[in-house]
């Protein structure tokens with residue numbers, strides 16, 4: 001039997017009623033049996049990146065915790081909204097901090113992307129920016145199928161925020177199966 005893969009899930013939205021957080025919560029129930037999904041450590045407590053802070057006090061505890069969780073994982077799933085056609089600031093800030101580390105946590109790390117957006121493009125532009133940023137620090141970005149949940153307000157239950165849209169459920173399952181195969185291939 002293949003070894004269980006430990007995957008951390010990072011949600012780019014901080015708001016309570018977040019569709020992206022709702023999708024992230026649904027993932028353990030949609031993942032293949034060879035994957036164990038765990039929520040990543042908080043990154044909203046990470047201070048704004050400032051090289052002076054890094055040079056005087058080193059990496060904050062919150063950054064080290066975030067980096068250690070990435071290093072320990074077999075792969076990452078980032079589920080994030082798009083803000084103004086790009087990566088939400090708190091998530092980009094966490095990536096910027098981690099990008100300065102010598103034992104680079106993202107290097108050779110398999111990463112899959114998912115996004116929910118209330119508009120028609122489903123967060124596609126944010127995903128392309130994440131692909132650029134994470135490739136710059138040597139992550140292995142999973143390709144297809146892509147998970148882009150457009151018009152997300154229609155895809156989740158209004159009250160419970162449960163994912164109720166069958167085509168979305170199907171594509172998420174397909175991506176997770178393909179992501180597991182990708183991790184096993186690139187991690188050999």
Ligand SMILES: Cc1cc2nc3c(=O)[nH]c(=O)nc-3n(C[C@H](O)[C@H](O)[C@H](O)COP(=O)(O)O)c2cc1C
Pocket residue numbers: 013014015017018019020021080081082083084085086116117118119120121122123
């Ligand atoms: C600051 C801000 C910028 C946004 N920019 C975009 C955008 O560029 N593209 C888009 O599709 N939706 C954009 N939206 C709308 C989000 O898709 C919508 O608010 C979504 O619900 C956010 O994800 P969440 O529910 O996980 O918090 C923006 C929302 C905010 C608050």
